[in-house]
Amino acid sequence: MQNDVTLPAKTVAKLLDITVQRVGQLAKEGIIPRLSNGRYPPEAVQAYVRYLKEREAGRSKNSDLHR
Numbered sequence: 001m002q003n004d005v006t007l008p009a010k011t012v013a014k015l016l017d018i019t020v021q022r023v024g025q026l027a028k029e030g031i032i033p034r035l036s037n038g039r040y041p042p043e044a045v046q047a048y049v050r051y052l053k054e055r056e057a058g059r060s061k062n063s064d065l066h067r
Contacts, residue, residue, distance in 0.1 A: 006039035016048050026051070 012032075013020045027034035031051045032044040 005042055006035060006037070007042065007044070008039055012040045012044055015045055 007015075009020045009023045013023045016023070018026075023032070023040070026032045026048065027040070027044075032047045033041055034044075035041060
């Protein structure tokens with residue numbers, strides 16, 4: 001069974017506590033998926049969480065180098 005749930009940018013922005021403009025930037029950068037109709041799959045939330053975790057892991061590694 002295919003999941004047909006999609007979310008508008010405004011809803012994604014509210015869920016992620018970011019602006020609608022930032023949602024668009026993240027999609028343009030390939031960080032979160034955007035559907036051809038300009039809406040977002042629920043997986044966009046998971047993709048953003050992964051992005052934040054990876055970014056934080058990179059910061060931790062960089063801060064270890066400067067000790």
